[in-house]
Amino acid sequence: xxxxxxxxxxxxxxxxxxxxxxxxxxxxxxxxxxxxxxxxxxxxxxxxxxxxxxxxxxxxxxxxxxxxxxxxxxxxxxxxxxxxxxxxxxxxxxxxxxxxxxxxxxxxxxxxxxxxxxxxxxxxxxxxxxxxxxxxxxxxxxxxxxxxxxxxxxxxxxxxxxxxxxxxxxxxxxxxxxxxxxxxxxxxxxxxxxxxxxxxxxx
Amino acid sequence: xxxxxxxxxxxxxxxxxxxxxxxxxxxxxxxxxxxxxxxxxxxxxxxxxxxxxxxxxxxxxxxxxxxxxxxxxxxxxxxxxxxxxxxxxxxxxxxxxxxxx
Numbered sequence: 001x002x003x004x005x006x007x008x009x010x011x012x013x014x015x016x017x018x019x020x021x022x023x024x025x026x027x028x029x030x031x032x033x034x035x036x037x038x039x040x041x042x043x044x045x046x047x048x049x050x051x052x053x054x055x056x057x058x059x060x061x062x063x064x065x066x067x068x069x070x071x072x073x074x075x076x077x078x079x080x081x082x083x084x085x086x087x088x089x090x091x092x093x094x095x096x097x098x099x100x101x102x103x104x105x106x107x108x109x110x111x112x113x114x115x116x117x118x119x120x121x122x123x124x125x126x127x128x129x130x131x132x133x134x135x136x137x138x139x140x141x142x143x144x145x146x147x148x149x150x151x152x153x154x155x156x157x158x159x160x161x162x163x164x165x166x167x168x169x170x171x172x173x174x175x176x177x178x179x180x181x182x183x184x185x186x187x188x189x190x191x192x193x194x195x196x197x198x199x200x201x202x203x
Numbered sequence: 204x205x206x207x208x209x210x211x212x213x214x215x216x217x218x219x220x221x222x223x224x225x226x227x228x229x230x231x232x233x234x235x236x237x238x239x240x241x242x243x244x245x246x247x248x249x250x251x252x253x254x255x256x257x258x259x260x261x262x263x264x265x266x267x268x269x270x271x272x273x274x275x276x277x278x279x280x281x282x283x284x285x286x287x288x289x290x291x292x293x294x295x296x297x298x299x300x301x302x303x304x
Contacts, residue, residue, distance in 0.1 A: 003204040010214050017221040017241050026233050033237045036218075040244050043211065047255045049263050052270075056247075059270050064240065064277050071281045072233060075288045088297070095227035103220040110212040110249065114256065127258045140260050141267065152271045159275035166282035 005046055013039035030068045034061050048127075051134040211252030219245035230295040232284050236277065243273050 012035060019032025037060040044053035127136070141149055222241030229235050247266045254262020291298065 002206045006206045006210060010210075013214065013218060014221070017218055017225075020234065020237050020241060021221060021225040021228070023234075026231055029234050029237055033240060036241060037244060040248055043214075043248060044251055046206075047211070047251050049251050049255070049266075052247075052251065052263055052266055055267070055270060059274060060240070060244075064274060067277055067281060068233060068237065071285060075285065092228055095224050098227060099220045099224035102223050103216055106216040106219055107213060110216055111209055113253070114208055114212065127254065127260050127263075133263075136260055137263055137267070140264050145264055148268060152268065155275050156271065159278045163278045163282040166279070167285050 002046065005042070009039045009042040009046070012036070013043070026072050027069065030065050030072065033068070034065050037061050037065070048129065048133060051137050208252050208256040212249060215245045215249040215252070217245075218242075218248065230297055232287075232296050233281075235296060236280055236284075240273065240277070243269060 014036075016032045016034075016036030016039060019035065020029045023029040023032055037056060041053045041056040044050075044056060219242050222238045222245060225238035225241065226235050229238065247269055250262040250266045250269070252262075254260065254265075
């Protein structure tokens with residue numbers, strides 16, 4: 001049963017990855033990425049990492065891919081790309097060669113690492129069963145790794161500020177607010193609400 | 204048939220390789236970013252499976268931080284892509300070999 005679930009989700013993950021690689025349209029690539037991420041979430045469930053499985057779906061499928069789709073639509077690059085041309089000569093054979101090298105090195109390094117450097121079970125934060133996975137993870141995060149969690153908050157703040165700074169447009173000094181919309185308001189508006197935006201624009 | 208940790212590690216290595224090859228082959232910067240996400244997913248899978256094998260929660264804690272870093276990286280990276288695409292619509296990664304804006 002476990003092997004069947006593993007094989008099915010592995011097929012889903014790998015076909016999604018191939019889809020990202022080969023899709024001509026960036027929107028299709030984003031959807032294939034969702035497929036691959038869902039497969040990884042199922043594998044997390046198989047490994048009793050229930051909290052991470054939920055977070056994987058919420059953060060990747062719910063936030064990151066949606067962000068990708070927003071940017072694709074915003075930039076209007078959702079047209080198919082011609083994958084037949086190869087602008088840099090020999091790029092693809094070289095990429096496949098490098099990929100084979102990466103696969104060989106990572107596979108050998110990881111399979112040597114089975115059992116861990118010592119092979120001894122963990123002493124500090126033992127892994128519970130799936131039922132109290134969330135509680136154990138929360139305890140580990142907010143006791144042993146609390147400083148790292150605080151740094152994470154700082155990192156997210158920096159990322160938000162950086163994104164705002166990167167995409168804002170600055171065309172000369174700030175212009176006063178337009179008063180056109182206020183002038184076209186119906187005449188029966190009270191006097192004070194019409195005056196306030198004008199004063200702000202003048203100041 | 205018993206699913207051992209080696210199965211997960213092999214799947215993670217293959218997924219990482221697919222992401223790396225995609226990063227090298229594709230020219231659309233958005234698709235390249237998606238390939239980076241694939242590589243991060245492969246590493247997350249490796250973390251969780253090794254943590255499960257050793258009975259250590261540290262693997263899942265690491266995945267938590269990788270998720271946060273991935274979210275921050277996507278936000279900043281997409282901001283950069285939007286800023287570039289506003290100046291040069293339809294730019295590919297090859298067009299940006301000279302970073303003069």
